[in-house]
Amino acid sequence: MTIQFNDETFRDDFTFRNSPEAIKRFPFPFHEDSYMYSVNLEPHVALKRPGSPFEFAFDVDEHYVSEMADRAKVLADDPLRCQSLPHMTLAGWDLVEYIMEAKARDYPDLFELHKDGDRWRWINKPLGIDDTFTFLDESTLPYGPMEYITRQTQGDFALLDQRDDNLWMDAGMVTTQADWSLDFDIGMNFFEWHAPVPKAHEMGIFVRALKFLLNLQQGAPVRRLNWTMTVNPLLDTSPENYHKWGEMKSKLTMDNIGEKQHLRVELQTLFRLPRSNAICFPIRCYLCSFNDLVSVPKWGRRLHRVIRDLPEELAEYKGFIANRPLMIEWLSQYDDGAPTSDGIFPDE
Amino acid sequence: MSAGTAKLNVTVAEVKPINELVTRFKFVRTGGGDLPTFSGGAHTVVEMEDGGQTRLNPYSLMSDPADRGAYMVSVRRDDEGRGGSLFMHNNVKEGMEMVISNPVNLFSLDLRAKKHLMLAGGIGITPFIAQMHQLSHTNGLFDLHYSVRTASLGSYAEELQAQYPNRVHVYHDDQDERINLEELLDTQPLGTHIYVCGPKGMIDWVHKTAEELGWPREAVHSEEFLAPASGQPFEVKLAQSNKVIQVGEHQSLLEALEANDVDAPYLCRGGACGQCETTVIECDGKLVHYDHWLTDEQREAGKLIMPCVSRFEGKTLVLDQ
Structure with a gap:
C-alpha cells in the first residue's frame, strides 16, 4: 500500500505523531497574519497540489487505521455519538454510495467497489474488510448505512435534512469533535445549533451562509477551514468527556507546551446528496503540535501574530483564553518580525 | 450557481x-x-x-x-x-x-411524511412521476390526484393508473370532474404532506384551502416555474462591470446580463429559488416584480430585483452587478 499507516493512540499514552510528510501537508488555516470570521467557503475542487489534503473528495492519511480504532472505542463507550432519525436512512445510503465511489476512484490500491446491479462488493484493504451487500437494503449491512461507512471514514459527519427553507441536523457520526454534542444538537436547525457562536450573528454571517447552502448544487461541493486549540492529541474533545480532558488544559508549562499544545484544524466540506436532497457535512480533524508547526518558519511567525491579535471573545469561545499568554510567550521565540507570504502553504 | x-x-x-x-x-x-x-x-x-x-x-x-x-x-x-x-x-x-x-x-419530498398527497395539474405531472418512482423503491405511501383538460391531453394518465392502481386518480375537465379538495384533505391521515404542481390558480387554491382547514404551512409544498414575462425593452447600468446593457422585449434581464458576458448567478431561472437576487443601486422608474421570492416589504423598499423574471419601466436603473 502507498500509505504507511501509523500505529498510535489519541488517548492515555498519546503516541500520536505526524511524520515529516504529514507536517508538510498539514492544512494550516491562516492565509494571512490575522483571523476573523467570514463566509470563507470555496469550491471543493481538486487542488493541483499532489499530496495535499484538498487533493481528493475524502482525504485518507497515515492516521486512518488508528483513527478508526479510536472511533470504535468511543462508540463502544457511548453509542449516542452516532444517531440517525428515521427519515435520514436514504441520506445514509447516499453517503455510502458517495464515499465508496470516491475512495475506490481516488485510492484504487486501498479500496475497491464492484457493482452487480444492487449487489455491491466493498473491499477496504487497510481495515481488512471485504463485504457484499444489497444497496438500499439495510438488513444486508452490520450497521445502518451511515454508521457502516463512517466507521470506515476519517472525520465526523453531520447529515442535514433540507426543508422549510432551513437545514436540520437529523443524523450524524460525531466522535472527534471540538466540544459540541450530536446528542444535544440532533433535530436542531441551522440557527439553533449555531446559537453559541459569538459575533457571527451580528455580522449576519449565518443568514448569508444558510442562503448559500440551501442552494448548494449537486456536483459543486464547497469547503472551509475552521480551527481551535487542543492540549494533547485528543480526537474526542466532547462535552460528554470534558471531565477527562478539561483538566489537561491546566497542565501547560513553557517546557511542555511545544509538545502538548496542538493546533486543531477542521477541514469542513459540504456536498449535496443526490438521492435524498440532504446535505452531507464532513468535519475532518487534523492535529499538529506547536513543535511541529514552528518547524515551518512561515507558520511559526504567523501563528504567533494570529494568537496575539485574536479578539478576546474568540479566544474565550475557542477555550484557550487561560493559556493564551503562555502560547504567545512561547511562540514569540519563533517570530523574528519578518514578512510572511500570502496563502496557507509553506514557502518552497 | x-x-x-x-x-x-x-x-x-x-x-x-x-x-x-x-x-x-x-x-x-x-x-x-x-x-x-x-x-x-x-x-x-x-x-x-x-x-x-x-x-x-x-x-x-x-x-x-x-x-x-x-x-x-x-x-x-x-x-x-x-x-x-x-x-x-x-x-x-x-x-x-x-x-x-x-x-x-426545489420541490423535494419531506421524507418525514407518513403519507405524500400529490396534486397535479396538466404538465405539472412530471415531477410527481419521478417522486412516485422514488417512493415505490422505499415502500413510501402516496396518492396522486391528477387534473387534465381531456383524456387525450392527459399525459401519462393511463400508464400511471396501470402502474399504480388505486393510487392514481384522474379528473377530466371536459367531463366536469373536479378534485373535491376539502373532502380529500379532511380524510388524510395525520402526518400527511401535500404537494401541488400545476397552474398558478391551482397552487393558490390548494394553499388557501389547506390553510383554511388548519393545515400547518410546512406540510404544504408547491412548485411553479414562471416563464420570464415579455415587456417593453429597457436599459440598465451595471455598476461593478461598468457596462450599459439593453434588455430586449422578449429577453429577460438575466439573459441580457449573460449576453453581455456578465457572470450572474442563477439556479431555477423561474423566480423561485432566490439565487439571482440583485441589489438595486438607483431606480428612477418602476421595478416590475414577477418572482415568488421577494417579500412584499422587500418589493416596497425597492432595493432588490430578481433578474430571471422581473423587469423595469422608467428612466434609469443601476444594478450592483
Missing part, C-alpha cells in the same frame, strides 16, 4: 410525442457512462442554442431517479411563449448534443 459550473454533456437519445401538446425527450451522457442520481422533484436547466441566442429553460426530471442510464423530461408546447418550448419541439432531434445542468431540487 452561475453559468459554467456543474454542467452535463448529453445526447438526445429519443424524441417522443406524447400527445398534440407534449413531447418527451430522453438524454444520455455523451460518450457513455452514468448520469448522476437525483431526488424526485428535481429539475435540470436545458441550454438551447437558438440562432444567436442562448435559451436556458428548467424542466422537471420525470424518469426514475435510480436510473442512471438516462434522464427524461416532458415539454409542453407554448405557442404564445418566448420560444424555448417551440425550440425543443421543432429543433431538437435524436442524436443532437446538448448541455444540461446537474439536477437541482
